[in-house]
Amino acid sequence: MNIGIIGGGAIGLLCASYLTQYHDVTVFTRRNEQAEEIRAFGIERTVKGETCQASVHAQTGITGEFDLLIVTVKYHHLQDVLSELSTLSPHRILFLQNGMAHLLDLENWKTGHSLYIGVVEHGAMKMSDHEVNHTGIGIIKWGAFQHEAAADIKKALNETSFHFQMVYMDEWKKLLQEKLLVNVCINPLTTLLHVRNGALIQNPSYEYMMKCAFEEAVSILSLPEKERLWAYVNTVCENTAENQSSMLQDIVKGRQTERKAILGYLLKKAQAQGVAVPHLTFFDRSLEVLEKKQTKSFE
Amino acid sequence: MNIGIIGGGAIGLLCASYLTQYHDVTVFTRRNEQAEEIRAFGIERTVKGETCQASVHAQTGITGEFDLLIVTVKYHHLQDVLSELSTLSPHRILFLQNGMAHLLDLENWKTGHSLYIGVVEHGAMKMSDHEVNHTGIGIIKWGAFQHEAAADIKKALNETSFHFQMVYMDEWKKLLQEKLLVNVCINPLTTLLHVRNGALIQNPSYEYMMKCAFEEAVSILSLPEKERLWAYVNTVCENTAENQSSMLQDIVKGRQTERKAILGYLLKKAQAQGVAVPHLTFFDRSLEVLEKKQTKSFE
Incomplete structure (x- = not known):
């Protein structure tokens, strides 16, 4: 071709x-x-x-x-x-x-x-x-x-x-959803915390925050098989324990992150559904601050 | 004198x-x-x-x-x-x-x-x-x-x-505890989100996150009268709605924040009590990242 x-x-x-x-x-x-x-x-x-x-x-x-x-x-x-x-x-x-x-x-x-x-x-x-x-x-x-x-x-x-x-x-849509779920669990947290993927399952407090993000995302996407999916997210953290997530790499290299593709989509869906997703909302805004390294005062 | x-x-x-x-x-x-x-x-x-x-x-x-x-x-x-x-x-x-x-x-x-x-x-x-x-x-x-x-x-x-x-x-100890409670509710969140104090009660997702911090802090400090204290925190947000918290000002001006005096104390207490405080742990680490504007790669 x-x-x-x-x-x-x-x-x-x-x-x-x-x-x-x-x-x-x-x-x-x-x-x-x-x-x-x-x-x-x-x-x-x-x-x-x-x-x-x-x-x-x-x-x-x-x-x-x-x-x-x-x-x-x-x-x-x-x-x-x-x-x-x-x-x-x-x-x-x-x-x-x-x-x-x-x-x-x-x-x-x-x-x-x-x-x-x-x-x-x-x-x-x-x-x-x-x-x-x-x-x-x-x-x-x-x-x-x-x-x-x-x-x-x-x-x-x-x-x-x-x-x-x-x-x-x-069944590409299901695949896309599951990949999005993994991304939204791992990318924002590793970036805000500046840790490798493995830290999310090694530190119980970080794992708890990941679970909060997971619950909100699973609910927005109406995904069945929650137990299997949570085990899957944990497996990815384990298998990529030494990796820096792509979002963390983007921040480290001063590039724009995929915040909008990942969190932006879920926030739009949540708003359309009238569902509150406080952790995802917080991650999105904090990442925006970190991205812009907002150190300017208010006007 | x-x-x-x-x-x-x-x-x-x-x-x-x-x-x-x-x-x-x-x-x-x-x-x-x-x-x-x-x-x-x-x-x-x-x-x-x-x-x-x-x-x-x-x-x-x-x-x-x-x-x-x-x-x-x-x-x-x-x-x-x-x-x-x-x-x-x-x-x-x-x-x-x-x-x-x-x-x-x-x-x-x-x-x-x-x-x-x-x-x-x-x-x-x-x-x-x-x-x-x-x-x-x-x-x-x-x-x-x-x-x-x-x-x-x-x-x-x-x-x-x-x-x-x-x-x-x-009764200075009680006063100090209540001031600490207000600080831990308002300072980290306004800094990570880069918003004025009022935003914490105007945006339901931010208010939810503030409540998470509040619950963890109240439990560590074993404070009674939770309802009164939550109302008090809300009143402070309202009365200082247009203010930038001192921690946000510190970050904006590139100064060291009072992270250790506020979150550090509560995390130490939590550890001594064997209590998990995932939100406070997350705030502490994310503030450290923001403070150092950690954009370096890992060694």
Whole structure:
């Protein structure tokens, strides 16, 4: 297939470097310098100590005809990308954002495109504009958003590298919800407390606060199987005990966090349901303060 | 009386400027420049738009003989002051710190001095090294720490300005506890959320979080009359709705906060009692992160 990948972050580079083995790939970046660097050096992907180089096209400005477009930008850049995509002829577009806030935007998007949603279970870290570390080998699960069928790309995407499988499934919404639940339990707390993921289950007070966030999120999402889900959140903390959550990394590196994609979505839902979620509300506001390092006085 | 005031912060300057009307006052500052400035310009106190100038002695290094020493430094400077005071002949010393952490230090202090504890209910803001705004006219309630009587200074301190009364009472511990309770409800939350005091009762989610802190603190302090105290905390939020809490001001100005005097004391008590206080634990750690603006990665 002819695949266009929108976004040159960790996930964008990771997708491009694997998909170019079976497909013709173009990466669309925001900055021209990154596109130039990718054209000059290719994408260097390091996995388990081995580095591979992959050649891809790269440019700014989304133009051309593609069998599939994959949008890998963070949620806070999604609106700009949607505006740009609105100018294209009908395409099939797969969205790989974290959280669930993008679902609300896509529901409201009047478009002739066919939309797909994916859940990324890989770990990846961008090392430079053309280098990515594949730190956790996982899988991408994806499915059709709303009603569209997907027989042809389903077949085409089955041809992928062993380390980068893309699996079609109808139940992507449940997956997205469970990933959101894990994110909302781990990300805000580790960031506000400046601790690694494991601390949330090692310190009983932190675990209690995580449980408060969990209860509020489970209730907003109306998720069944609470016991299984709480055990799952604990397992993720255990398995990633030494990791710094992505949100903490964002704060440490002075980047915008995915606060809106994660907490923003749940707060919107809670408001629509008329449900109070004091802990999530508090986390959201405190993160905003920490993000802006608000040390200014009031006007 | 011959009174020595230790500390040139807002409360130190306020005490000195009023007490010099009836007593011979010396202010002890940490920095020589401040002592020089006070000697050169006196202390300028502004209250309700009127500015008065008061002459006092000022120096660094606590030396001399006094009928009363008043310690006004913040809790995190108390240890240094106690060491310096240990070198003096027996004096009567009144401590005006916020929180209750200093009580633990004074209990463990082997000293021949007679100790008194005061609760400051004034609002004051330091405008420069020799200027103070008396923003809220209140009262200082004080009493003897442990067993000492205080007949003579009780009489002497009755002679004070109308705007600066010092009232003796036996029940200072209860007052200190209730002030601590108000502080632990208002200060950490307003600081982490970067909001004025009134927001805590205007936003139901913030009020819920305040209630969580309240419940934990009331339980640690074994305070009776919970309903009255919760109403009291709410009244303080209402009466100071437009104010920024002192802790928020400290963060905004890049100063050390009174986190240890307020949360540190309660966490120590909780640990001794074997009681879990997850919200207070979380506030303490998050404030530490905000204080240090920890944006460094882990080692």
